[in-house]
Amino acid sequence: MTAKENNQKDSRPGILIYGYGNPGREDDGLGNAFVGAIRSWIEKNKLTHIEIDSNYQLNIEDADIMARNDIVLFVDATEEPIENFCITTVKPSDSRVEFTMHAVSPAFVLDLCQKIFNKNPQTYLLHIKGYRWDFKEELSPEGEKNLNKALEFIKPFLSSPDSFYSIKDDIAPCQ
Amino acid sequence: MSKKITIEPVTRVEGHGKVTVHMDDNNNVIQTRLHIVEFRGFERFIQGRPYWEAPVLVQRLCGICPVSHHLAAAKAMDVIVGAGTGDGLTPVAEKMRRLMHYGQIFQSHVLHFFHLVSPDLLFGINADPAIRNIIGVAMEHKELAVQGVMMRKFGQEIIKATAGKKIHGTGAIPGGINKNLSIEERDHFLKGKDPLNIDKMIEWSLGAIEFFKDYQKKNSDLIDNMAAFPSNHLSLVRKDGAMDLYHGVIRAVDANGKKILHDVDPQDYLDYIGEEVKSWTYMKFPFLIEYGKEKGWYRVGPLARLNTIDFIPSPLAQKEFETYKSYTKGKPNNMSMHTHWARLIEVLHAAEMMKVLLNDSDLQKNNLETKGNKVYEGVGMLEAPRGTLFHHYRINDQDLIEMANLIVSTTNNNTPMNKAVEMVAKEQMNGHTIITEPMMNAVEVAIRAYDPCLSCATHALGKMPLEISLYNKNNQLIDRKRK
Numbered sequence: 001m002t003a004k005e006n007n008q009k010d011s012r013p014g015i016l017i018y019g020y021g022n023p024g025r026e027d028d029g030l031g032n033a034f035v036g037a038i039r040s041w042i043e044k045n046k047l048t049h050i051e052i053d054s055n056y057q058l059n060i061e062d063a064d065i066m067a068r069n070d071i072v073l074f075v076d077a078t079e080e081p082i083e084n085f086c087i088t089t090v091k092p093s094d095s096r097v098e099f100t101m102h103a104v105s106p107a108f109v110l111d112l113c114q115k116i117f118n119k120n121p122q123t124y125l126l127h128i129k130g131y132r133w134d135f136k137e138e139l140s141p142e143g144e145k146n147l148n149k150a151l152e153f154i155k156p157f158l159s160s161p162d163s164f165y166s167i168k169d170d171i172a173p174c175q
Numbered sequence: 176m177s178k179k180i181t182i183e184p185v186t187r188v189e190g191h192g193k194v195t196v197h198m199d200d201n202n203n204v205i206q207t208r209l210h211i212v213e214f215r216g217f218e219r220f221i222q223g224r225p226y227w228e229a230p231v232l233v234q235r236l237c238g239i240c241p242v243s244h245h246l247a248a249a250k251a252m253d254v255i256v257g258a259g260t261g262d263g264l265t266p267v268a269e270k271m272r273r274l275m276h277y278g279q280i281f282q283s284h285v286l287h288f289f290h291l292v293s294p295d296l297l298f299g300i301n302a303d304p305a306i307r308n309i310i311g312v313a314m315e316h317k318e319l320a321v322q323g324v325m326m327r328k329f330g331q332e333i334i335k336a337t338a339g340k341k342i343h344g345t346g347a348i349p350g351g352i353n354k355n356l357s358i359e360e361r362d363h364f365l366k367g368k369d370p371l372n373i374d375k376m377i378e379w380s381l382g383a384i385e386f387f388k389d390y391q392k393k394n395s396d397l398i399d400n401m402a403a404f405p406s407n408h409l410s411l412v413r414k415d416g417a418m419d420l421y422h423g424v425i426r427a428v429d430a431n432g433k434k435i436l437h438d439v440d441p442q443d444y445l446d447y448i449g450e451e452v453k454s455w456t457y458m459k460f461p462f463l464i465e466y467g468k469e470k471g472w473y474r475v476g477p478l479a480r481l482n483t484i485d486f487i488p489s490p491l492a493q494k495e496f497e498t499y500k501s502y503t504k505g506k507p508n509n510m511s512m513h514t515h516w517a518r519l520i521e522v523l524h525a526a527e528m529m530k531v532l533l534n535d536s537d538l539q540k541n542n543l544e545t546k547g548n549k550v551y552e553g554v555g556m557l558e559a560p561r562g563t564l565f566h567h568y569r570i571n572d573q574d575l576i577e578m579a580n581l582i583v584s585t586t587n588n589n590t591p592m593n594k595a596v597e598m599v600a601k602e603q604m605n606g607h608t609i610i611t612e613p614m615m616n617a618v619e620v621a622i623r624a625y626d627p628c629l630s631c632a633t634h635a636l637g638k639m640p641l642e643i644s645l646y647n648k649n650n651q652l653i654d655r656k657r658k
Contacts, residue, residue: 023342024235032342055341056241060290060309061327108310115313116320135220135235137343 013070027130030077067117077130086174242279243559250555252349257547268351275337282330283560289323351544405430408479416485472590475562477517492524
């Protein structure tokens with residue numbers, strides 16, 4: 001049951017924040033760390049319209065939890081040449097850009113969500129720049145700084161979820 | 176002119192691999208190799224860490240089947256803390272672990288079938304890759320795609336309830352577990368709103384088997400013959416010969432069903448199983464020592480398991496097992512594509528076993544842990560979704576791990592996967608100088624039957640495009656295709 005379903009009186013759009021990665025591989029866990037860090041802030045501010053989740057990777061079953069929310073924010077670590085973090089809007093796509101069978105992209109899950117549940121949540125991907133990927137369960141200092149910057153940027157949108165709908169690719173561009 | 180064609184990576188298998196096809200002057204395949212760059216760094220990484228950390232640490236191997244590594248490491252540590260080799264745990268501890276394991280088998284097999292295999296069956300292996308995925312299934316057969324998604328979700332929720340959390344679960348500890356199953360959790364799975372309850376999972380599991388059997392009847396030429404070859408088969412079996420995916424003795428049979436490894440104790444695996452090193456790959460080639468490197472290689476996984484066991488201890492899966500066995504008149508099944516059939520029977524078995532366990536009041540008991548006299552070495556084995564998984568550790572007087580040896584399922588299947596690639600490559604590529612999409616996919620489909628987890632065996636980071644390279648006999652690149 002989503003946070004929104006748990007609190008029927010809350011009329012705000014239901015938001016899902018979903019971080020993914022392997023926290024045992026240093027900065028690969030930035031998405032998971034984002035979820036861990038935002039959890040207490042959400043509870044403190046009694047933001048009952050927000051649901052949070054995390055896993056090693058996205059997969060087909062995540063179409064179900066997406067379908068039960070109005071807005072979805074995926075959070076992932078990235079090696080892309082960006083400064084610290086950026087946001088892109090996610091459009092449904094059935095193209096298999098990755099060569100893995102056990103992980104799928106946000107665009108793939110969104111497409112699946114539309115096809116089998118007829119739901120189309122507004123979906124974003126927050127990319128947080130990472131630097132180290134070894135067998136260690138801790139973030140690099142640089143990765144942690146980027147994480148904190150991303151957290152501060154996102155919090156206002158969580159407090160006022162309607163503002164999420166105004167997010168365009170140029171609000172925190174990846175280029 | 177001799178040519179070498181390289182296909183990399185193998186799409187839709189975890190991590191990346193590379194297939195090279197060597198051709199002679201007449202464009203006939205003379206040699207194929209599946210290259211998997213195994214990364215042994217993890218075994219070194221874990222050295223020097225306290226033994227009790229192992230069940231959590233090993234989940235860093237990869238995020239695909241962390242539960243299998245978690246439980247295999249915990250079983251090895253059971254030995255080290257003196258809790259015995261499978262029968263020393265309290266009932267609640269063993270049953271919680273089994274429930275976790277069946278949840279893992281269920282969700283992993285379901286993903287493989289619905290996400291990877293069903294598109295190939297529904298649309299044909301030569302269909303446009305753009306529709307040959309679960310999105311294509313969702314458009315043409317929506318109910319099947321919904322089943323795949325919800326069955327995966329059910330399995331994942333079982334894991335979360337038993338392992339404590341989705342990531343880096345802590346459910347299994349040396350000598351036991353750290354939580355039982357609450358009544359609320361139990362009822363969530365037994366009486367959950369449709370479709371998320373165990374009865375629906377059993378119903379859908381049966382439906383998936385019928386789907387495959389129907390397909391096999393109509394396409395027996397493809398399913399029976401593609402990459403079929405005789406081999407030995409190895410798995411754990413219960414001491415009475417029953418299927419037991421969590422614990423047992425090691426049994427191997429040859430291609431005709433003759434027992435060639437007679438139910439040996441996993442603690443003694445090094446007396447029976449060797450690992451060959453080859454110059455062209457970092458991944459080892461396990462074999463039965465008694466039969467040597469050439470004749471002692473074996474398959475693991477669903478096909479192998481249904482060849483080694485005598486029966487399945489759950490009624491619906493046993494009935495399907497009898498149908499399956501009758502197809503080969505009781506003889507071992509050496510048809511690689513029948514692995515999908517075997518896998519679906521295991522899905523049903525896992526669902527049935529989950530129901531049995533969920534109805535067992537032992538799961539609500541509180542005696543979670545067993546301790547005994549510490550020893551310095553332990554082996555933990557189980558049947559992971561892709562096959563037999565070995566974890567072997569030795570500790571020192573400071574309780575620190577000083578040796579770790581892991582043989583993962585994909586490594587066990589190294590030789591069979593290479594055999595399968597060779598067969599399909601010869602069939603599809605002889606006489607050709609250009610690799611077409613259907614040819615590439617035929618090779619991939621043959622490998623995919625083994626559901627290899629190259630990530631587990633390689634730990635490769637980064638994404639690579641699909642690339643085909645063509646070399647002449649002097650190893651000069653003469654063509655390369657990328658997508």
